[in-house]
Amino acid sequence: MKKALVTGATGFVGSAIVRELLASGQQVKILRRAQSPLSNLEGLDVEHAVGDLMEPQSLEAALRDVDRVYHCAALYSLKGGYNDYLRHNAVGTKNVLRACLHARVERVVYTSTIAAVGTEGAKQPITEETIWNFAPFNNPYITSKYIAEFEAMRFGARGLPIVTVNPGGPIGERDLKPTPTGLLVLLMLSGFIAVPPLPVPFVDVQDVARCHRLAMEKGRQGERYLCVHSAPPLTQVVKMLRERVGMGPRLRLPGFLHRIGAASTWLLPQFLSQFTGVARFILRRFNYDCGKSINELGLTYTPLEDAFERAARWYIAQRYVGKPRRYR
Secondary structure (H helix, E strand, C coil), X not given: CCEEEEECCCCHHHHHHHHHHHHCCCEEEEEECCCCCCHHHCCCCCEEEECCCCCHHHHHHXXXXXXXXXXXXXXXXXXXXXXXXXXXXXHHHHHHHHHHHHHCCCEXXXXXXXXXXXXXXXXXXXXXXXXXXXXXXXXXXXXXXXXXXXXXXXXXXXXXXXEEEEECEEECCCCCCCCHHHHHHHHHHHCCCCECCCECCEEEXXXXXXXXXXXXXXXXXXXXXXXXXXXXXXXXXXXXXXXXXXXXXXXXXCHHHHHHHHHHHHHCCHHHHHHHHHHHHCCCCCCECCHHHHHHHCCCCCCHHHHHHHHHHHHHHCCCCCCCCCCC
């Protein structure tokens, strides 16, 4: 039986990948830090390897008796500066892939992001071939993930059998930190947000996990696969939440006001770039064509309404936010 190592397994996406692999009958080993919280893995039959992406010897030890690797570990947050993101996302990825190359693992699936893929005009489809054009955003997360994917391609050119998955903003339960995507859901649930009709690319975290497994089994070596359900406007997301969990109405702002506010972020200092880059990112129009993941991998996408409902009910049950007044 094949054994897979999952990095970042204690996190939101990583723990979903672990559950997907276990459900398909695979053996799983996780790489975690000594102080990593384990609540996302509670009750799961996995082997633990304690180590760090910055410690090559711990990576070599973790890869013993492993056939496949899912490299999911990354810094996805609104905290930290450029060096923090570069270290965790780019240097960490380089260390993991170098260890995989030396260990001659059977195959690697690398978790990238749609932020490492560019955008087109409002009516032009975004595919895996779209040129990256987010450098002007000057966002440390976006830039570091683009560099990390470039490193993944370099190791692929050196002979490492690697496939890349580029997911949108993941939505679902067990987002402990929570991630920036989860924070957006929390803000909408809490009522402290005026919602502009601007699009944000989302996908069910369970679909992301399934896409990783299918990429390992069916993906073509050296290829990347977009994993996005759609990019609904935030006003539509609020409507979803209101219908599913009984959330009250939210103030709706005209889109041009948000665009003016986002444009003004160019006047803010550099140390705020992790926030300003997010605001600038959603000024773009998103028309993702995920036909490659559907046709080549056989991936089907879960309705976003289901993902948002699960996320909302999990946050409420975990007391991240109080129950909406009309909660059902």
